[in-house]
Amino acid sequence: MNSAYTVPAVALVAVATAFVGAFGLRISRTTSDFYVASRTVGPRLNAAAISGEYLSAASFLGIAGLVLLQGPDMLWYPVGYTAGYLVLLLFVAAPLRRSGAYTLPDFAEARLASQGVRRLAGAFVVGVGWLYLLPQLQGAGLTLAVLTGAPDALGALIVAVVVVATVAAGGMRSITFVQAFQYWLKLTALLVPALFLVLAWQGDGQHLGSDLQGDGETVAEAGPGQGEVLLDGVQFVGQRGEGSSLLHWTRRMIEIRKQNPAFGLGSYTELQSSNPAVIAFLREYKDDLVLCVNNFSRFAQPTELDLSAFDGRHPVELIGGVRFPAIGELPYLLTLAGHGFYWFRLTKVASRIGRRV
Numbered sequence: 001m002n003s004a005y006t007v008p009a010v011a012l013v014a015v016a017t018a019f020v021g022a023f024g025l026r027i028s029r030t031t032s033d034f035y036v037a038s039r040t041v042g043p044r045l046n047a048a049a050i051s052g053e054y055l056s057a058a059s060f061l062g063i064a065g066l067v068l069l070q071g072p073d074m075l076w077y078p079v080g081y082t083a084g085y086l087v088l089l090l091f092v093a094a095p096l097r098r099s100g101a102y103t104l105p106d107f108a109e110a111r112l113a114s115q116g117v118r119r120l121a122g123a124f125v126v127g128v129g130w131l132y133l134l135p136q137l138q139g140a141g142l143t144l145a146v147l148t149g150a151p152d153a154l155g156a157l158i159v160a161v162v163v164v165a166t167v168a169a170g171g172m173r174s175i176t177f178v179q180a181f182q183y184w185l186k187l188t189a190l191l192v193p194a195l196f197l198v199l200a201w202q203g204d205g206q207h208l209g210s211d212l213q214g215d216g217e218t219v220a221e222a223g224p225g226q227g228e229v230l231l232d233g234v235q236f237v238g239q240r241g242e243g244s245s246l247l248h249w250t251r252r253m254i255e256i257r258k259q260n261p262a263f264g265l266g267s268y269t270e271l272q273s274s275n276p277a278v279i280a281f282l283r284e285y286k287d288d289l290v291l292c293v294n295n296f297s298r299f300a301q302p303t304e305l306d307l308s309a310f311d312g313r314h315p316v317e318l319i320g321g322v323r324f325p326a327i328g329e330l331p332y333l334l335t336l337a338g339h340g341f342y343w344f345r346l347t348k349v350a351s352r353i354g355r356r357v
Helices: 003-026 033-038 043-053 057-070 070-099 102-114 115-148 152-208 244-259
Strands: 267-271 279-285 286-296 300-304 316-317 331-334 343-347
Touching: 003 070, 003 115, 003 343, 033 300, 043 070, 043 152, 057 070, 057 115, 057 267, 070 102, 070 300, 115 152, 152 279, 286 300
Parallel strands: none
Antiparallel strands: 267 279, 279 286, 286 343, 300 331, 316 343
């Protein structure tokens, strides 16, 4: 990333956050202001603040990582903690508001008249708060590291300082203003590129004109230079008759991915590669086990992979259907062309996928 743009942008957001928090400080005067914003926060502002937490870096990075490792079933997690907000509002926030208590330990002591219960509730609040803050700080550190190349700890430190200063200075009112501001900022950051993608997609559709049918095929065969459909400089009519064309290669890739559900639904397990320029990982879904090996160098690269857990299986290359030598206890040696890759299905018995020449 270009730090000439990202560092000023991060600094601008931090300054704007501090300014919004200072605005909350100006109108915070009482204990009620500090803890519950005097219960004067409107539903729209409160909804924006809650949504700002929902769109946090920890949520995005955490869910993306879970989906990558465990598959799309992990998308139920954001649904779960959305429902958790409703449970919190019905069974915690409403009784707490009616009791007049400011915190959960206060509420527990008032209802049960026990200092021990108050201490236990306080310990739970601190524990849950730490489990909540840890991924937030980790997400902030990772985001800043990706954008600017700064150490991971720096992003967590900046966020911790800004949050502590905002909470200590203005309390719940400042925090609510800051979360609402961040919600609109993050929503804008998502909508702007989405808008440009939609515009670009509509622009691409105009290149095709009326020469395409609903299934993407041309209406009429045309000779070279006559009525050819062009999309980003690719002549589709001319490529339909070429077995080695980009069109046929793309169709073949789509066909392979459809035949192997592990690509879209499988778990992700990274394998140790002897060559740092080569990354290897497994995608597994039910009986479908696919080994993916990618060379990120522009030069040919060798690598050795520890596949002893699959001793006796045969890697069958998915594009050509070629069966490679059986896996043994020794590291499995592969050589890849520059920016090359392999997709293997690890089969228990010698088999061949319909080879395409």
